[in-house]
Amino acid sequence: MAMLRCLAVDDEPVALEVIRTFAQRIPFVQLEQTFTDPTQALAYLRLNPVDLVFLDINMPVVTGLDFAQALGSQSLVVFTTAYSEHALRSYELNVLDYLLKPIAFDRFVQSCRKAQERLQTRTLGTLPVFVKDGYEWIGLQPQAINYLEAADNYVKVHQSSRPILVRTTLSELLALLPAGQFIRVHRSFAVNTQLIQRVGRAHLHLPERTIPIGPAYRDQLARWLIEHGETR
Structure with a gap:
């Protein structure tokens, strides 16, 4: 340590x-x-x-x-x-x-x-994460990811540049990313915690997007907010 x-x-x-x-x-x-x-x-x-x-x-x-x-x-x-x-x-x-x-x-x-x-x-967060997409490996920079959106058997990675569509599940991709930097807030969405601006009962706000909060994920998000509440 x-x-x-x-x-x-x-x-x-x-x-x-x-x-x-x-x-x-x-x-x-x-x-x-x-x-x-x-x-x-x-x-x-x-x-x-x-x-x-x-x-x-x-x-x-x-x-x-x-x-x-x-x-x-x-x-x-x-x-x-x-x-x-x-x-x-x-x-x-x-x-x-x-x-x-x-x-x-x-x-x-x-x-x-x-x-x-x-x-x-x-x-x-400064190290790239590589995910396989067909015959290619795609390098993702965690600090550049705004949020992740599940779409059937794919995940749409919304980042500072253009979005990338990766053939994987949201759970599998989250397991590769730095622990603590991303939190799942809906069955279809996970967000970069460093970009959270405001949190309501049903939605949270990122700089350029409002993300729904799923009922099954409210308690997990509430625990995260309590832990980080002094500066959020």
Whole structure:
């Protein structure tokens, strides 16, 4: 299991000590640095990128919201704050998780595991998946797939470029794709979880398509939403 390289930023030393203590209790977490000054933390990260940043929101000069925006997608971000009113803004910044102080150890562990899963998905998602279609092998890039649609004995792969029709079943194709990156929401549809924008009772919304939710798949989708609800 690869180590999860982390950094923590908080203007309160006591809060940093809590994160340091928690990190020491998790075998796969390596807390590389802590900072009370967000400006120094940003300068450090430019030369020493990490996987995950635990970030306080209410800090003087540079707030956690400003910090996350400046950081971009370089590292995953978990907000640590005593205030819940920033949850919507954290969603807009696509942060990984939102931990309310005082932070419970089990929630801290959950955030670290979520970071591991996200990093694993990113790594696997860059590798092509090959499926056989007649006498040809077709390479699919998981990160380019928007959703999958079953059509009789075929699956229509809707991707960033033109759709591809592959002779296989939806279950067989999902078994080849990175676990956690796609979820089946209907007997005929599976979607890329990174593209889900809104979820209603009967439909979910992707950037350019509304997908029906089958009654048999509602519980599975609800469990996924609860697990990822802090940032979705």
